[in-house]
Amino acid sequence: MCSDLRYLVHFFNDGRFLFKTLTMEAARADDICDAVSAQKGWYWIRFSPAERHGYVTRRAFVEAAMYSDYTRTYGTLKDPVPVYFYLIPNLTDARALELARRRTTHGETEPQVLLLEIRDIEDTSNVTFTVNDSHTAYRGRVMAAGLSFGGAVEVPDALPDHDRVFPFSLIERVHRRYEARPITYEVQVWDRRMLEALPRRILGREGDAHA
Numbered sequence: 001m002c003s004d005l006r007y008l009v010h011f012f013n014d015g016r017f018l019f020k021t022l023t024m025e026a027a028r029a030d031d032i033c034d035a036v037s038a039q040k041g042w043y044w045i046r047f048s049p050a051e052r053h054g055y056v057t058r059r060a061f062v063e064a065a066m067y068s069d070y071t072r073t074y075g076t077l078k079d080p081v082p083v084y085f086y087l088i089p090n091l092t093d094a095r096a097l098e099l100a101r102r103r104t105t106h107g108e109t110e111p112q113v114l115l116l117e118i119r120d121i122e123d124t125s126n127v128t129f130t131v132n133d134s135h136t137a138y139r140g141r142v143m144a145a146g147l148s149f150g151g152a153v154e155v156p157d158a159l160p161d162h163d164r165v166f167p168f169s170l171i172e173r174v175h176r177r178y179e180a181r182p183i184t185y186e187v188q189v190w191d192r193r194m195l196e197a198l199p200r201r202i203l204g205r206e207g208d209a210h211a
Contacts, residue, residue: 007088009091010114066130082189083188086133087171093115116200134188137163139156
């Protein structure tokens with residue numbers, strides 16, 4: 001593994017929703033959105049009454065596209081819906097906490113930070129990634145489907161590897177194409193049971209803890 005790719009990071013405010021997504025909990029989506037909005041959690045505005053329908057619709061569309069693209073090209077995935085992480089080159093504990101605190105300037109509650117060491121993931125057959133977050137990577141297809149992005153949207157640069165989802169086994173090869181520029185990857189884990197069994201560290205308001 002490239003020396004600058006060490007951690008997967010997940011930002012969260014409420015442990016009840018750790019490793020859960022709205023599309024996993026579709027029947028409780030409004031309750032979860034209300035809770036996140038009330039807590040002013042991570043990017044809470046997309047869970048607000050004004051934006052949640054559009055966000056959930058986009059999220060489901062992108063997840064279905066990624067699942068279809070991957071299974072058609074590479075093979076099966078264990079779960080139909082993934083859990084999401086960021087993969088940020090050269091990430092340290094201090095940098096992760098800085099990114100968490102930065103969200104407070106947007107009127108959000110400072111989240112906790114969960115870190116997984118990539119070397120602890122022995123089986124990556126149900127782990128995929130996109131260049132940038134999946135909404136950005138699949139932006140062209142989202143727009144072509146007539147779905148809009150809520151609020152003020154900064155249009156990202158289109159990259160050659162957008163509109164694609166990759167098996168995690170290709171992360172080093174793809175990263176070599178982008179390591180000279182600032183880049184963030186989104187990692188999708190399609191095996192929640194495996195994920196829950198991995199060792200992890202949690203940083204944040206409750207201090208540094210191990211689970």
